[in-house]
Amino acid sequence: MTPPQSASSVSAAPGGAALAGRLGELARRVDAHLPTLLPEASQRPAPVHEAMHYALTGAGKRLRPILTLLVADLFGARSEKVLDLACAVEMVHACSLVLDDLPAMDDAALRRGRPTTHRVYGEAMALLASLALLNRAYAVVAESATRLGLRRYTPEDLVHHLAAAIGSDGLIGGQALDLLATPADTGLDVLEFIHSHKTGALFMAAGELGAMAADAKRRELEMIARFAKNLGLAFQISDDLLDVLGTVEQTGKDTGKDRGKVTFVRLLGVEGAQALEEELLRFAVASLEPLGRRAEPLRDLAHFVRHRSH
Numbered sequence: 001m002t003p004p005q006s007a008s009s010v011s012a013a014p015g016g017a018a019l020a021g022r023l024g025e026l027a028r029r030v031d032a033h034l035p036t037l038l039p040e041a042s043q044r045p046a047p048v049h050e051a052m053h054y055a056l057t058g059a060g061k062r063l064r065p066i067l068t069l070l071v072a073d074l075f076g077a078r079s080e081k082v083l084d085l086a087c088a089v090e091m092v093h094a095c096s097l098v099l100d101d102l103p104a105m106d107d108a109a110l111r112r113g114r115p116t117t118h119r120v121y122g123e124a125m126a127l128l129a130s131l132a133l134l135n136r137a138y139a140v141v142a143e144s145a146t147r148l149g150l151r152r153y154t155p156e157d158l159v160h161h162l163a164a165a166i167g168s169d170g171l172i173g174g175q176a177l178d179l180l181a182t183p184a185d186t187g188l189d190v191l192e193f194i195h196s197h198k199t200g201a202l203f204m205a206a207g208e209l210g211a212m213a214a215d216a217k218r219r220e221l222e223m224i225a226r227f228a229k230n231l232g233l234a235f236q237i238s239d240d241l242l243d244v245l246g247t248v249e250q251t252g253k254d255t256g257k258d259r260g261k262v263t264f265v266r267l268l269g270v271e272g273a274q275a276l277e278e279e280l281l282r283f284a285v286a287s288l289e290p291l292g293r294r295a296e297p298l299r300d301l302a303h304f305v306r307h308r309s310h
């Protein structure tokens with residue numbers, strides 16, 4: 001099977017070549033840095049460490065750490081410490097994918113163009129590796145926030161922000177409601193609630209951590225949060241659309257997995273879901289207006305989501 005494209009290979013979208021360059025460069029920085037933040041795969045207990053590397057370094061798009069890096073850059077922070085922070089966000093994402101793929105959840109066979117972590121390492125090791133990634137993410141955030149020595153935010157602020165995004169009021173809560181949702185009791189408002197938690201919360205945290213890492217003002221932080229929240233929800237809608245319209249080769253995961261589930265496409269149809277995605281991306285981009293041309297890379301990211309094929 002053809003491996004899924006990485007962010008560096010997107011070119012189908014109008015203006016995609018320029019976008020591919022910038023996103024691709026950041027994705028490669030993240031890719032190179034991720035394994036350096038983990039214990040060696042051969043270190044005891046090797047199955048856990050191998051599974052951590054496997055889950056973290058598969059061919060993902062790295063959109064969440066890219067968002068952290070772009071936001072930090074926008075407010076003037078570009079150091080290695082910010083890259084650590086961005087990679088911690090990707091660790092949380094990888095943790096959530098491993099859990100999401102487990103038989104007790106989506107029971108997925110394929111992720112990022114290859115067998116899911118539990119299919120390779122078994123459920124017990126996958127579960128432990130995923131928790132170890134989450135644990136490592138918190139440690140990396142605490143360490144990098146301390147080393148950043150920020151004026152407006154304490155390391156605790158950054159750790160709390162991430163913890164809140166993941167908790168029962170964030171990803172975990174959204175995932176729980178998603179698993180419990182039935183077509184009979186799930187309208188558009190409930191579905192929006194589910195996905196602004198399950199998916200949107202980590203996009204928000206990614207953007208906010210980037211802003212905090214650059215000591216951005218509270219007002220700027222709120223602006224970024226609004227952008228990232230709408231971007232995240234739009235991204236989820238594009239994920240629902242790809243489940244119906246995309247191929248296994250494009251997405252690197254089983255398509256049609258959402259059949260029987262409540263999704264934006266099920267509630268609104270393909271065209272309705274596309275229209276809502278566009279509207280959310282318009283909201284996202286509108287919240288950047290006060291930042292002027294400086295926010296162009298974030299507009300490019302919204303453009304990528306709009307036109308993504310993987």
Ligand code: GRG
Pocket residue numbers: 059060061062063092093095096097099100112134166171172175198199235236239310
């Ligand atoms: C404890 C972190 C944690 C989570 C527990 C399992 C769970 C709660 C939440 C699941 C969250 C989840 C997997 C949401 C789906 C979001 C989504 C659209 C994922 C696909 O993201 P892409 O396309 O994937 O960015 P790549 O492979 O490119 O990184």
